[in-house]
Each structure stands twice: as structure tokens, then as C-alpha cells.
Amino acid sequence: MQTATEQELVTITVNDQEVRVPKGEMIVESVKRIGLDVPIFCYHPRMKPVGMCRMCLVDVGMKQKDGSVRVMPKPQTACTLPATEGLAIYTDTEQIRKDRKGILEFLLVNHPLDCPVCDRGGECPLQNLTLIYGPSTTRFVEEKRHLLKAFPLSKYVQLDLERCIQCGRCVRFTEEISGDGQLAFLFRGALMQPQTYELTDFTSRFSGNTIEVCPVGALTSAEYRFRARPWDLETSPAICTECSNGCSTWFDHRVGEMIRINGRTNEAVNEEWTCDKGKFGHNYLNSPKRLTTPLVRDGESLREAGWAEAYERILAVFKGGGGAVAGLSGGRPSNESLFLWKRLFTERFESPNLDHRWHVHLPGAGETVAGRHGIREVNTPIAAFEGMPAIFFFGGDPAAEQPILYLRVRKAWFRNEAKVIVAAPEPTEADNFAYCVLRYRPGSEAALLGGLTRLLLEKAGGVAGADELRQAVARFTPEETEVVTGVASGALRRAAEAMAEGFATAASRTLYNLPNGADVVTALTNLAISAKSADRFNLFATEANEQGALEIGVLPGAGGLDTRGILEGCRDGGVRALWLLQCDPFERFPNRELARQALENVEFLLVQDIIETESFHHASVVLPCCAFSEDDGSYTNMERRVQRVRRVVAPKGHAKPSWKVFSELELRMTGETPPFSAKEVMGMLGSAAPQYQVSAYDHLEGEGVILPAEGGAAEPRLALPDYDAMEGSRELV
Amino acid sequence: MIKEIWSDVVKPILAGLAVTARRLKRDKSTVFYPEEQREQYPRTRWRHVLTRYENGLEKCIGCSLCAGACPARCIYVESAENTDEERYSPGERYAKRYEINMLRCIFCGLCEEACPTGAIVLRKDFELADYHRDDFIYTREMLLEKMPVKSDR
Ligand code: SF4
Ligand code: SF4
Ligand code: SF4
Ligand code: FES
Numbered sequence: 001m002q003t004a005t006e007q008e009l010v011t012i013t014v015n016d017q018e019v020r021v022p023k024g025e026m027i028v029e030s031v032k033r034i035g036l037d038v039p040i041f042c043y044h045p046r047m048k049p050v051g052m053c054r055m056c057l058v059d060v061g062m063k064q065k066d067g068s069v070r071v072m073p074k075p076q077t078a079c080t081l082p083a084t085e086g087l088a089i090y091t092d093t094e095q096i097r098k099d100r101k102g103i104l105e106f107l108l109v110n111h112p113l114d115c116p117v118c119d120r121g122g123e124c125p126l127q128n129l130t131l132i133y134g135p136s137t138t139r140f141v142e143e144k145r146h147l148l149k150a151f152p153l154s155k156y157v158q159l160d161l162e163r164c165i166q167c168g169r170c171v172r173f174t175e176e177i178s179g180d181g182q183l184a185f186l187f188r189g190a191l192m193q194p195q196t197y198e199l200t201d202f203t204s205r206f207s208g209n210t211i212e213v214c215p216v217g218a219l220t221s222a223e224y225r226f227r228a229r230p231w232d233l234e235t236s237p238a239i240c241t242e243c244s245n246g247c248s249t250w251f252d253h254r255v256g257e258m259i260r261i262n263g264r265t266n267e268a269v270n271e272e273w274t275c276d277k278g279k280f281g282h283n284y285l286n287s288p289k290r291l292t293t294p295l296v297r298d299g300e301s302l303r304e305a306g307w308a309e310a311y312e313r314i315l316a317v318f319k320g321g322g323g324a325v326a327g328l329s330g331g332r333p334s335n336e337s338l339f340l341w342k343r344l345f346t347e348r349f350e351s352p353n354l355d356h357r358w359h360v361h362l363p364g365a366g367e368t369v370a371g372r373h374g375i376r377e378v379n380t381p382i383a384a385f386e387g388m389p390a391i392f393f394f395g396g397d398p399a400a401e402q403p404i405l406y407l408r409v410r411k412a413w414f415r416n417e418a419k420v421i422v423a424a425p426e427p428t429e430a431d432n433f434a435y436c437v438l439r440y441r442p443g444s445e446a447a448l449l450g451g452l453t454r455l456l457l458e459k460a461g462g463v464a465g466a467d468e469l470r471q472a473v474a475r476f477t478p479e480e481t482e483v484v485t486g487v488a489s490g491a492l493r494r495a496a497e498a499m500a501e502g503f504a505t506a507a508s509r510t511l512y513n514l515p516n517g518a519d520v521v522t523a524l525t526n527l528a529i530s531a532k533s534a535d536r537f538n539l540f541a542t543e544a545n546e547q548g549a550l551e552i553g554v555l556p557g558a559g560g561l562d563t564r565g566i567l568e569g570c571r572d573g574g575v576r577a578l579w580l581l582q583c584d585p586f587e588r589f590p591n592r593e594l595a596r597q598a599l600e601n602v603e604f605l606l607v608q609d610i611i612e613t614e615s616f617h618h619a620s621v622v623l624p625c626c627a628f629s630e631d632d633g634s635y636t637n638m639e640r641r642v643q644r645v646r647r648v649v650a651p652k653g654h655a656k657p658s659w660k661v662f663s664e665l666e667l668r669m670t671g672e673t674p675p676f677s678a679k680e681v682m683g684m685l686g687s688a689a690p691q692y693q694v695s696a697y698d699h700l701e702g703e704g705v706i707l708p709a710e711g712g713a714a715e716p717r718l719a720l721p722d723y724d725a726m727e728g729s730r731e732l733v
Numbered sequence: 734m735i736k737e738i739w740s741d742v743v744k745p746i747l748a749g750l751a752v753t754a755r756r757l758k759r760d761k762s763t764v765f766y767p768e769e770q771r772e773q774y775p776r777t778r779w780r781h782v783l784t785r786y787e788n789g790l791e792k793c794i795g796c797s798l799c800a801g802a803c804p805a806r807c808i809y810v811e812s813a814e815n816t817d818e819e820r821y822s823p824g825e826r827y828a829k830r831y832e833i834n835m836l837r838c839i840f841c842g843l844c845e846e847a848c849p850t851g852a853i854v855l856r857k858d859f860e861l862a863d864y865h866r867d868d869f870i871y872t873r874e875m876l877l878e879k880m881p882v883k884s885d886r
Contacts, residue, residue, distance in 0.1 A: 114824075116794055116796035116798060116849045116850075117794055117795075117796060117824055117825055117826040121796070122801070149825075150825065225814065226795070226812045226813055226814055226825075226826050227811075227812075228797070228811075229796065229797040229798075229800075229801065231797070231800070231801040232797055232800065232801075232810075
């Protein structure tokens with residue numbers, strides 16, 4: 001969030017109309033305040049202006065003392081002209097119109113004009129502006145330049161150098177926004193061309209955005225290549241469910257098929273970017289392996305069946321199943337589906353065996369961050385990271401786990417000089433802007449956190465109950481920590497220095513996959529509490545609706561089995577029937593052998609999924625379900641923001657929304673009126689889990705809403721984990 | 734009485750026949766369709782054809798501009814990339830699927846006007862009646878011009 005300091009206003013005139021604008025604002029933005037637009041190519045509101053294309057020329061004058069206006073003889077670029085008192089701007093003079101025409105003519109001299117086969121045709125700024133401001137015919141009769149065409153810069157991005165107008169947006173994106181700096185300009189003048197180094201692979205995690213910022217068809221998507229023209233497509237708002245960040249997207253579809261995904265502006269979450277996973281990772285929606293109809297097992301093989309028959313078989317096993325039936329889900333179903341599913345299990349089947357977690361450590365109710373320390377696991381909205389003076393990335397590669405958060409944090413550094421401390425066992429993309437990098441040996445996480453805690457306790461002092469902790473970490477002097485973790489003591493001190501004033505923690509729940517994950521999470525929480533930063537502590541979810549599953553409580557009930565327990569139960573016969581809701585234990589569970597034994601031995605396996613998975617082959621009954629684009633619903637992202645998704649395309653075949661399947665099963669068991677729409681289900685969820693009252697569909701437009709914090713602010717409690725490094729990390733020296 | 738029959742019945746009949754007799758001398762304006770067919774006006778717009786270049790390559794580049802221009806929204810184009818092994822049109826792109834729903838077409842010719850390569854043209858074949866709705870979806874194969882006869886080179 002931008003600090004809302006009082007900004008000095010100045011008065012400028014635009015086409016003789018007075019307007020008050022913040023001093024120093026670029027004129028290209030100022031004119032928008034009175035509903036005007038200057039044509040642009042290289043300017044991008046989220047990047048620094050460079051004035052490369054000259055398209056935004058305006059006439060500029062200065063108010064004189066006697067009130068007259070002295071107009072300068074030459075036009076200036078509006079994107080690099082800051083507003084000052086008394087500036088007079090003319091956007092539509094005869095001369096300016098001529099200038100624009102000239103600029104466009106020059107741009108088109110080198111442009112192949114292959115619009116009919118260009119994927120950008122129809123939504124191309126160069127095409128549009130030429131139509132509005134440009135010449136209608138060309139005077140250029142000479143042979144055009146010939147350069148690289150459709151060169152695959154990466155699996156996703158294709159470069160057509162003939163079409164490039166050298167605006168530098170793509171280069172600036174990789175320098176200013178994504179930070180990988182993989183594109184650069186080669187050569188000078190007319191020969192200038194954006195390229196990766198020696199045309200090596202463009203491996204950025206955010207490469208897809210350059211396709212969208214490119215104002216011509218020079219960078220195009222390999223996946224979308226020739227698949228449709230913009231006017232063939234229907235465009236609907238959606239959100240991305242590839243990770244927990246929950247970017248807003250445009251979902252472009254044609255005759256019921258997903259064609260491409262673009263970023264949609266949501267200032268609170270993704271601004272306008274998406275990562276490549278989000279942009280190119282949705283091909284499974286069109287996969288021939290999509291499940292389209294219920295299947296039931298007859299002997300060795302599965303055969304197609306109606307929903308009624310499938311329901312019958314399911315209820316025969318699950319109804320009244322109690323502790324002998326169990327359910328495992330992933331973090332991908334919507335809030336509505338998860339809620340009804342949980343209700344089905346706890347109230348109708350009376351089974352407490354329910355889980356959505358797949359980590360090595362599955363903390364019980366008292367062992368979570370909330371249970372152990374009395375603080376919330378997620379406290380900081382993505383946008384709030386922008387204003388954080390110090391940010392502590394811990395554990396993994398943030399660009400891979402939380403791509404959009406990573407962009408925000410980088411922006412915090414780029415714009416506001418935030419100090420970013422990156423602690424990870426491997427090189428990460430955040431290293432290149434980190435204030436300090438703590439590269440520890442795998443296994444020594446807890447020790448590193450112990451060392452930091454010791455330094456911070458020294459500096460911060462006065463945290464309740466810190467004495468025991470102080471003793472526990474006393475041995476982790478910076479020097480000892482260096483021996484154990486491999487992090488130089490100087491770096492540790494420097495990090496502690498930056499964190500002493502308070503810092504935001506950004507880690508993800510994948511920490512629970514460490515062999516001593518529970519201890520590491522406790523140590524991390526202790527660290528935040530020691531620096532009085534518990535209100536900025538974050539242990540983020542990594543799957544689209546993992547946070548929702550946590551909030552709704554898709555977790556083992558009293559005496560219930562967790563994921564490991566359920567799979568063991570399946571193997572040993574304690575659990576007779578298992579319901580897999582959009583998850584594949586083969587892929588998800590750390591111990592593949594146990595997953596195999598469980599699925600082979602369980603008597604009745606119900607697989608409900610979008611697509612054929614490995615578990616599918618063991619199923620007794622298979623139910624197809626809808627993807628996020630085929631169903632109404634909502635998702636809770638990692639910052640606890642609930643966002644709405646709508647049915648954009650029809651479900652495949654006979655697939656039904658999961659929540660509907662659950663409500664139909666309930667109807668068969670109870671005869672009570674079931675909920676008829678996802679909206680109704682959300683209402684019921686609001687009464688069951690009160691934090692969801694704010695997300696009734698009527699309030700769920702635009703950016704979505706962040707769930708309110710439940711309960712009073714309890715005093716954060718410290719806990720004592722095992723700070724020892726795991727065996728072996730010392731030997732790795 | 735006879736006089737009245739003469740003036741009210743016979744005379745008008747004869748007058749009518751006289752007109753007919755006079756007209757018999759003129760050229761006929763009807764033709765024995767379908768055995769005979771009349772020459773059509775040069776700008777008549779009926780059935781579409783996807784034309785080819787002389788070397789047999791398709792002119793259509795699958796750009797979908799015709800689909801965009803069509804007010805009846807009756808054209809569906811899906812394109813794909815030419816390869817050297819499988820080349821349909823001269824450039825990078827060709828129409829993999831091209832369909833016109835003739836039941837919706839209003840024969841306005843805007844598609845022809847929009848086409849940048851002159852691929853889709855409306856020609857004079859107007860005998861488009863058929864028995865089943867499905868048969869009115871003209872596919873790319875139906876619309877494409879016959880391959881020009883190979884000259885012996
Ligand atoms: S590739 Fe596109 S974004 Fe990059 S410089 Fe060329 S025109 Fe600009
Ligand atoms: S003639 Fe008119 S209505 Fe028929 S396909 Fe062409 S543009 Fe469409
Ligand atoms: S017929 Fe012409 S306008 Fe239509 S897709 Fe082919 S080339 Fe484009
Ligand atoms: S937009 Fe101002 S110079 Fe390019």
C-alpha cells in the first residue's frame with residue numbers, strides 16, 4: 001500500500017481546461033483525469049517512463065505572468081514530462097496530428113504489416129493507433145527488412161523481430177518487474193532488437209507477461225499461436241487456481257474450449273501480472289483425459305454409468321460408515337464444495353476421518369501455529385508487503401511457491417527500498433535483490449532460526465516468557481551458527497540488524513515437508529514473536545484453496561485420522577472406503593509405497609476428479625467434476641481473500657459441480673431441501689464458519705474480500721522447539 | 734341479348750387473345766428451368782468458393798477476417814501452421830477448418846470484401862436447396878476450388 005502522504009497539487013491546463021494534479025505526475029497520466037488519452041506505445045503505468053517511441057507527443061506551453069501562454073516551438077513526449085505549475089498542454093493541434101502521423105509512418109516503415117496472420121491482429125495497439133492517428137496508405141515502396149520470424153525464445157514465447165517497434169517494454173518488464181533481466185537490447189538504431197543473451201532460452205517464470213505488454217505482435221504466445229483471433233473469442237473474468245496467490249485472469253474461450261489466459265487487473269493481488277504457470281498451465285482443461293461421465297467398476301473394468309447408479313453404490317458403502325470411511329481432498333475444490341463435503345462426512349456419514357493436507361508433518365489442533373502460539377498463521381495481505389521495511393523470506397524459492405507475492409516483494413525493494421532477507425538452502429530468484437542472503441545447509445533450518453532468535457532477543461528484549469527461549473538458543477552464537485548452518489556470522493548479524501525493527505515473515509506451509517518441519521515452524525514463529533512481529537507473521541498455503549480448506553476445517557475431527565492415518569487405515573483394513581476429492585495420493589503423498597498399498601487394499605475407492613489420475617485405475621466408482629471455469633463458486637487465497645469464480649463454459653459431458661453432487665447425496669439420505677445454488681451454499685457456510693459472512697456473493701465483486709480476523713488478539717506465546725540441526729547437516733561442510 | 738353477349742363476353746375475349754397474339758411475336762422472357770438457365774448478372778452473389786492460386790495452393794490464410802466481417806456470424810475458421818511437409822497455403826498460416834452455415838448466410842458478400850487475399854468469393858451457383866439442416870454446413874472441402882489440372886512440366 002502506498003503511504004498516503006499529502007501530495008502537493010499544481011494547476012495545469014489541458015487543451016485550455018484547468019486541472020489540478022499532483023506535482024511531478026507525468027502528463028500522460030494527468031490528461032486521463034479529464035477523460036483524454038494520449039496515444040502511447042512505450043509508456044507503461046507500472047514501469048519507469050523512457051520516452052522511446054515518441055508516440056505521445058503533445059504541444060507544451062508555459063503560462064506567462066500576463067496570463068498569456070507561450071507555446072514552445074517543438075512538441076514534447078507526455079510520458080516523460082512532469083506536471084509543473086502553469087504548464088499548458090495541447091493534445092490535439094494540427095501540428096500534433098501531423099507529428100503523430102509522421103511517427104506512425106516511421107514505425108511502419110520497418111513493420112511487415114502481416115496483420116492478417118499476426119496473433120496480435122485485432123487487439124494490437126499499433127493497429128489501433130494507426131487506424132486512429134496514422135496514414136491510411138504507405139509511401140514506402142522499397143523492400144522491407146527481413147529478420148527473425150516466429151523464433152521460439154522459450155517453450156511459451158515466440159519472437160518476431162520484424163514486427164518489433166523497439167519500445168523496450170519487454171526489456172523493462174524483465175528489469176523492473178520480474179527482475180530476471182533476461183531480455184536486453186542488442187545493437188543500436190534501426191538494428192536495435194530485444195533478445196535473450198545469445199538467443200538462449202527465456203526461462204523467466206513471468207515470461208508470459210511480456211507477450212501482453214508488447215504493443216505489437218513481436219512477442220506472441222506459442223500456445224496461442226494461430227488458435228483463434230481475438231474476435232473469435234469470448235472473454236470472461238476468472239481467477240487462476242494454479243497456486244494459492246489467486247490471480248485475477250481473463251479466461252478466453254471459444255465453442256466451450258479454453259483458448260488462453262491473460263492477466264486481469266486486481267490491484268490487491270496481482271496488479272495485472274500472472275506467472276507462466278497461470279498463463280500456460282491450464283491445458284488440462286482441454287485434455288482428452290478429462291472425466292466426463294460417472295464410471296462404476298464391474299469386475300476388472302470400469303464402465304459408464306448414470307449418476308443414480310453411482311450414488312446408489314456410494315451410499316451403500318458410505319452411509320452410516322462412521323470411522324470406517326474416510327475422505328481426502330486436495331486444496332483445489334471451491335469453498336462451497338469443501339464445505340458441503342465436510343458436512344456430508346461429519347453429519348451424514350458421521351466420520352471424523354477427513355483431511356486435505358499432504359505434508360510430511362500434519363500438525364494436530366494444538367500443534368499448529370495458532371494452537372501453539374496463539375497467533376494467526378496468515379496476517380499480511382499481499383499488497384501490504386509493498387510497505388514493509390523488512391521482509392524475511394524463509395525456506396523455499398518464493399518465485400516458485402508464491403510468484404505474485406514475490407513480484408510484490410520485489411516491488412517493495414525496487415520502489416520503497418525494503419530490506420529483503422532471503423534464507424534458503426538453494427539459490428533463489430530473490431537473491432539478486434536481497435539485502436542479505438542466508439544460504440544454510442539443508443537440515444540446519446532450526447539452528448539458523450535459533451541463531452537469529454538469539455540475536456533478535458538481545459536487541460528486542462522484553463518479550464514475555466523469553467527467558468527459557470533465551471536459554472534454549474544461548475548456544476547459537478553467530479560463530480556457532482556459522483559452524484552448524486554454513487551461514488557466515490557476518491551475514492547473520494547483518495540480517496538481524498535489518499530485522500530488529502520488525503519484519504514480515506513470508507514462508508509457506510511446505511516447511512511442514514522438512515523432516516523436522518514442526519520444529520522449524522515453531523522456531524520461525526518464535527523468531528517473529530521475539531522481534532515483536534507476530535502481527536506480520538505468515539505461513540502461507542500453496543494450493544489454490546488450501547487456505548479455504550483450513551478455514552472451513554477440512555481436517556480430522558475429534559479422534560479422526562489424518563492423511564497418514566487414513567492411508568495406513570486403508571492399508572491395514574481399518575478404513576474400508578476412501579473418498580478422494582480432486583487429489584491423487586500417488587502424486588501428493590510423500591511416501592508413494594504407502595499410497596500404493598492403501599489404494600490397492602481399500603475395499604471401496606471413490607475417485608472424484610477433473611482428469612484421469614493414477615488413482616483412477618484403482619477406483620470402484622469415479623465421479624467427474626467441474627473445473628473452476630465450469631462451476632460457480634469461490635476460492636480463499638493465501639492471504640485469506642475470498643474471490644468469486646463463475647461458470648464460464650459448460651461442464652464437460654455429464655460432469656456436475658462437486659457441491660451439487662454432495663447436496664444430491666444429502667437429499668437422498670435426509671430428504672431435506674438441498675441448496676440449489678452455490679450462492680445458497682455460501683450462505684450456509686457463513687453461518688457455519690462466521691468469518692465467511694463477509695463473502696456472501698452480494699459483496700464478492702471486484703477484488704474480493706479478506707476474511708476478518710477471528711477472536712481477540714491473544715498475547716503471542718513462545719514455544720520451545722528442538723533447535724538442533726538434523727543429523728548430517730554438519731557433515732556436509 | 735346477342736348483342737350483349739357479343740359486347741360483354743366475346744369481344745373482351747377476342748381483345749385478350751389479340752394481346753396474346755401480339756405478344757407471341759416478342760422474345761420469350763421465361764426459360765425452361767432447369768433444362769435451360771439464364772445468364773446471371775456479373776455481380777450476382779451466391780455460393781461461396783475458396784479459391785486457389787494457379788499452383789494449387791489455397792489462397793485462404795485462415796485469418797478469420799471474413800468471420801469477423803460476417804453480419805450473420807455464420808463463418809467458423811480454425812487455423813494452423815503450414816509446415817514444409819504439409820503446405821496448404823503460401824505463408825505461415827492456413828485454415829484447418831473452414832465452415833459456412835448456408836442457412837444463416839444472407840449472401841451480403843462482406844466476407845469477400847474483408848478477405849485480404851481474395852480467397853473467399855461468392856459465385857453464381859444458386860441451386861443450394863437440400864433436405865437436411867446439417868447439409869447446409871459447407872465445409873472447407875466443399876468450398877475449396879478443384880485442384881487446377883496439373884500442366885505437364
Ligand atoms: S518485442 Fe514488443 S515489447 Fe519488446 S521492444 Fe519490441 S515491440 Fe516493444
Ligand atoms: S455473404 Fe455475408 S452473410 Fe454470407 S458468409 Fe459472407 S459475410 Fe456472412
Ligand atoms: S477466406 Fe479470406 S478472410 Fe476468410 S480466413 Fe481465409 S483468408 Fe481470411
Ligand atoms: S509513450 Fe511516450 S515516448 Fe513512448
